[in-house]
Amino acid sequence: MRVLVVGSGAREHALCLALSRDPAVDHLVCAPGNAGTAALAASAALDVDDPDAVAALAADVDAGLVVLGPE
Secondary structure, three states: OEEEEEEOOHHHHHHHHHHHOOOOOOEEEEEEOOHHHHOOOEEOOOOOOOHHHHHHHHHHOOOOEEEEOOO
16 A cells, blocks of 8 residues: 655654554655655655645555644
């Protein structure tokens, strides 16, 4: 499964760490991510406050699951 994690904080880092260990996840993207998530997942520039940009990125990476971290 291809997974997109949206956010750049410690919560998203923890999510990426857990997802990176899941054998069902074959591609992981964290946007915008941080230095820690960059070691675990692909990074992508993203304005997390723009729902159209989030939807477009999810479509671009063909995400089967999108996890929205920030409130």
